[in-house]
Amino acid sequence: MRPQRAIPAVLALAGFVTIVVGVHQGLVHVAPGYEGTITTGWDGTLSHEEVLLARLGLVGVVGAGAALRWRRLAVVPAATGAVVLCYALRAVLHYARNPGLYAPVTAFGGESVRFVLGAEPFLLVAGGLFLVGAGVVGWRTGGERVSDGGAPARGGA
DSSP: OHHHHHHHHHHHHHHHHHHHHHSSSSSSOOTTOOOOOOOOOOGGOOOOOHHHHHHHHHHHHHHHHTTTTGGGHHHHHHHHHHHHHHHHOOOOOOOHHTTEEEEEEEOOOOEEEEEEEESHHHHHHHHHHHHHHHHHHHHTTEEEOOOOOOOEOOOOO
16 A cells, blocks of 8 residues: 555544644633633533544544545535534634624623634634545545556545
8 A cells, every 4th residue: 555545544543632622612712801601622521523523523523534435425525624614614603603702702701701712613614624535636546556557546435
């Protein structure tokens, strides 16, 4: 096996690890200089969506591994990466509208706080891009077999 054929699997594994670390981080934090906490990630149990994202990352790794043999399965990590990217975008847009990122908001005790993005959306975007990259590279290099003449021949299923 040529080392460049393992690149999609390595990219997908990096994406999976990035997603798992990302879902354990906070999506939104209280800005420095303000008092307050938001309980997410390590402070409590993961939400259903965060568990789903981690499982999608694992499916992307399996798809990238299978794309080493069957080229058409390279769409699996690309599709799972696209879902992760859409989730990150949807979550950021939700918090940007309500209550508003980077704008002062009155908290429960009447104090003013400011919400800022945490590490989760950035790590999810990075993990999603790793998975999409694994799909693209897997599509370009996956399923190659060496024919009798020594030149690589495309193999299907």
